[in-house]
């Protein structure tokens with residue numbers, strides 16, 4: 534089973550908590566994480582594109598770097614590990630992104646791929662005047678289809694003349710091409726339409742893990758069914774938040790502390806409840822909000838052996854090709870995972 538890391542391109546990673554490690558994103562932090570990931574034997578790294586933060590006491594994601602330029606830097610700083618950058622489609626033209634990908638493909642010697650983000654969070658785009666309009670939400674995967682067709686044509690043929698509903702190419706050229714005639718595409722849409730799109734054009738599909746592995750099984754089955762229909766081979770990567778300790782108790786105490794420190798202001802923004810008066814909210818409401826402090830990414834919490842056992846269980850789910858990890862303290866956890874969890878994973882021996 535492959536292992537990857539969702540690297541900290543935004544401040545504080547994926548935990549909206551005053552008790553979690555507080556840090557700014559930087560090239561140094563991400564390069565250290567990448568070097569340790571490569572040394573440990575991780576197969577891939579992904580950086581997201583996020584253009585608007587959630588605020589709150591932790592200024593959650595108010596500080597975010599740019600995905601392609603970060604990965605270009607990491608491509609030059611690493612040798613083996615695969616690297617994926619994310620594109621938010623409304624923000625960049627496909628011919629330009631295809632060329633950026635060819636360039637990073639060259640820098641990395643064929644280790645680069647793209648995460649296609651169709652774009653769902655209007656505020657990120659309207660703030661810079663590029664939200665296409667209300668029609669976009671319904672049509673986002675049709676738009677994405679034309680977008681990736683253009684990139685694929687440019688990579689494989691060096692030219693695109695595609696005349697579509699959203700894009701008109703006019704003898705558009707690209708050279709040099711990526712060394713393998715294209716770069717892998719990953720998609721992370723969770724809707725049925727998003728999965729159909731990935732089954733048709735993607736190479737890997739991300740699924741958001743949950744504590745209930747039956748839910749992961751059900752989501753993986755949706756992608757497997759879509760891939761059976763398209764007749765293409767698409768691997769599934771499942772996203773989990775890993776919190777480890779020397780014992781289960783130690784890891785659980787860490788996790789509970791992160792949860793107790795939930796940044797309710799940031800969570801209010803994320804869940805669209807900005808008008809909610811948290812001071813007057815019921816205990817039940819607060820507990821529910823605290824539960825979203827890690828963006829509802831499935832937690833795997835425990836000793837190194839407990840985590841290895843759970844990852845082995847996930848590796849058995851039909852269609853699953855790998856797991857992508859989110860950590861609390863990236864450089865430390867990346868190394869610890871490599872030294873103490875990887876050797877215990879039967880699915881990697």
Ligand SMILES: Cc1cc2nc3c(=O)[nH]c(=O)nc-3n(C[C@H](O)[C@H](O)[C@H](O)COP(=O)(O)O)c2cc1C
Nearest residue numbers: 581582619650653721722723724727739740741772
């Ligand atoms: C692993 C993973 C990575 C994602 N990366 C991004 C990202 O970089 N930027 C973003 O705005 N959304 C990102 N998303 C959100 C998805 O692209 C997608 O829009 C969302 O899950 C909703 O799915 P849908 O559009 O099919 O309804 C990510 C989701 C997952 C699970």
